[in-house]
Amino acid sequence: MFSKILIANRGEIAARIMRTCMSLGVRTVGIYSDADAKALHVQLADEAYWVGGSRVAESYLNMERIIEIAKQTGAEAIHPGYGLLSENAAFAKRCEAEGIVFIGPASGVIAQMGSKIESRKAMEAAGVPVVPGIAHPLSDVEEAVEVADRFGYPVMLKASAGGGGIGMQVVRDEAELRKAYAGNQKRAADFFGDGAMYLEKFIENPHHIEIQVLADSFGNTLFLWERECSIQRRHQKVVEEAPSPFLNSELRIKMGQTAVQAARSIGYRNAGTIEFLVDDQHNFYFLEMNTRLQVEHPVTEEITGLDLVEWQLRIANGERLPFRQEEVSLDGHAIEVRIYAEDPKTFFPSPGTVQKLVFPEGPGVRNETGVNEQSVVTPFYDPMIAKLVVKGSDRQDAVKRLQAALDTYQVEGIKTNLPMLRDVAQHPVFQAGHTTTDFVAKYLQGKS
Amino acid sequence: MSQIAASMAGNVWKVLVNPGDQVEVEQDVVILESMKMEIPIASEFSGTVKEVKVNEGDFVNEGDILVELE
Numbered sequence: 335m336f337s338k339i340l341i342a343n344r345g346e347i348a349a350r351i352m353r354t355c356m357s358l359g360v361r362t363v364g365i366y367s368d369a370d371a372k373a374l375h376v377q378l379a380d381e382a383y384w385v386g387g388s389r390v391a392e393s394y395l396n397m398e399r400i401i402e403i404a405k406q407t408g409a410e411a412i413h414p415g416y417g418l419l420s421e422n423a424a425f426a427k428r429c430e431a432e433g434i435v436f437i438g439p440a441s442g443v444i445a446q447m448g449s450k451i452e453s454r455k456a457m458e459a460a461g462v463p464v465v466p467g468i469a470h471p472l473s474d475v476e477e478a479v480e481v482a483d484r485f486g487y488p489v490m491l492k493a494s495a496g497g498g499g500i501g502m503q504v505v506r507d508e509a510e511l512r513k514a515y516a517g518n519q520k521r522a523a524d525f526f527g528d529g530a531m532y533l534e535k536f537i538e539n540p541h542h543i544e545i546q547v548l549a550d551s552f553g554n555t556l557f558l559w560e561r562e563c564s565i566q567r568r569h570q571k572v573v574e575e576a577p578s579p580f581l582n583s584e585l586r587i588k589m590g591q592t593a594v595q596a597a598r599s600i601g602y603r604n605a606g607t608i609e610f611l612v613d614d615q616h617n618f619y620f621l622e623m624n625t626r627l628q629v630e631h632p633v634t635e636e637i638t639g640l641d642l643v644e645w646q647l648r649i650a651n652g653e654r655l656p657f658r659q660e661e662v663s664l665d666g667h668a669i670e671v672r673i674y675a676e677d678p679k680t681f682f683p684s685p686g687t688v689q690k691l692v693f694p695e696g697p698g699v700r701n702e703t704g705v706n707e708q709s710v711v712t713p714f715y716d717p718m719i720a721k722l723v724v725k726g727s728d729r730q731d732a733v734k735r736l737q738a739a740l741d742t743y744q745v746e747g748i749k750t751n752l753p754m755l756r757d758v759a760q761h762p763v764f765q766a767g768h769t770t771t772d773f774v775a776k777y778l779q780g781k782s
Numbered sequence: 783m784s785q786i787a788a789s790m791a792g793n794v795w796k797v798l799v800n801p802g803d804q805v806e807v808e809q810d811v812v813i814l815e816s817m818k819m820e821i822p823i824a825s826e827f828s829g830t831v832k833e834v835k836v837n838e839g840d841f842v843n844e845g846d847i848l849v850e851l852e
Contacts, residue, residue, distance in 0.1 A: 389793070524798070525813070675817070682790065682819070682821065683821075685817065713790070713817055715817065716817060717817040717819070
């Protein structure tokens with residue numbers, strides 16, 4: 335095993351990775367920005383170094399400085415966590431060139447899966463179903479109309495340069511498409527300086543279900559079941575669970591095998607996730623592959639009994655997976671909710687100082703956090719401050735534990751989405767396990 | 783004279799108007815970026831832009847004046 339690694343991240347995930355390192359006897363090097371000088375992950379690291387100013391471009395994305403710290407401290411590997419540099423192929427390549435182990439797949443695979451177009455091509459070639467779409471930007475509105483007729487309405491119009499929802503619109507007929515095309519293209523051109531538009535078939539009220547895969551360097555690729563992540567706001571996940579209440583065992587195995595086939599076809603190594611959209615007819619379509627650890631990885635850990643960070647380290651260190659697919663257990667039911675520093679109604683961020691913080695406790699309750707009392711939540715980073723994970727013997731049991739845990743969860747000083755999470759946990763549609771991606775808009779918006 | 787202020791702390795991601803521009807009610811004048819979210823700031827007034835008080839990349843606190851109209 336490595337004797338020392340650098341964790342190129344912050345917040346709850348840096349803390350989470352450090353905990354596994356501690357249990358494995360691996361020493362940790364933390365990094366921090368101006369705004370994070372007193373952050374929890376800095377306190378937990380065996381040694382921690384300043385990387386730059388508060389903005390991520392000056393600190394957590396400062397590749398050269400991070401590599402320099404790794405070399406100076408003698409860190410043998412870098413764990414990128416999620417977000418930040420985790421899916422940056424150039425960074426992985428720099429690590430490879432410097433002889434520092436990047437805990438993740440090869441840089442070429444990150445680049446391939448990071449491109450919407452390349453990843454689609456690779457998946458189609460591997461026989462993985464993809465959402466019907468186009469490979470080149472639309473040349474004009476007439477082409478958009480023609481393509482939409484071919485796919486059938488509704489279709490989703492997307493700005494190539496968009497990310498946070500700007501330039502994305504679902505349209506249901508030709509008149510709507512013509513109007514949306516003009517408007518969204520102008521917005522995309524104004525906001526991003528790039529008016530290139532794409533169009534794809536819109537899957538109505540899908541389930542967002544993703545498969546966790548784990549692959550070593552010896553050709554062993556396994557699936558660790560699925561996670562249901564349909565409850566989202568602003569296209570970001572809020573509640574995740576495993577297993578999915580929507581899948582039957584036949585579809586579960588089929589999706590798992592498809593994910594393994596996809597990962598194998600691109601020579602994937604380490605932990606990765608293949609995201610699918612699943613329609614009400616149980617058709618599933620490749621959405622994207624995340625070539626890193628996911629925020630919601632704890633629910634998989636709870637039902638399989640595996641520590642995913644530990645296996646990431648072991649695989650990166652050249653170890654072989656010692657268990658087979660049939661030996662991957664699926665025990666009980668786990669649910670994770672993300673605690674965001676945000677207004678529960680508008681979802682607008684709410685920076686500030688955490689005055690009071692009381693975590694729920696009890697059997698089957700796990701807290702992952704990047705903050706403690708008196709932590710300052712700054713505007714510079716992601717609004718997620720903590721995760722609550724519960725495990726039960728079955729889904730009903732897990733939901734009960736979630737409700738009880740959320741009731742005792744207390745955060746004061748900043749606004750959080752806790753009221754919204756309590757509404758989700760109490761909602762009959764959630765309790766019945768019938769949530770699709772329109773859940774928040776359909777049942778909770780304008781509430782709380 | 784009317785002032786358009788930041789509704790929360792964050793970075794100025796985009797300035798969408800220039801001095802002399804005509805602005806309508808509910809028109810976005812600035813996009814802030816806070817906690818990875820893009821937050822368009824719309825004008826509550828109509829008028830002509832007198833002065834843009836911020837530059838792209840600036841950090842602003844809640845209540846800071848972004849744009850002045852006349």
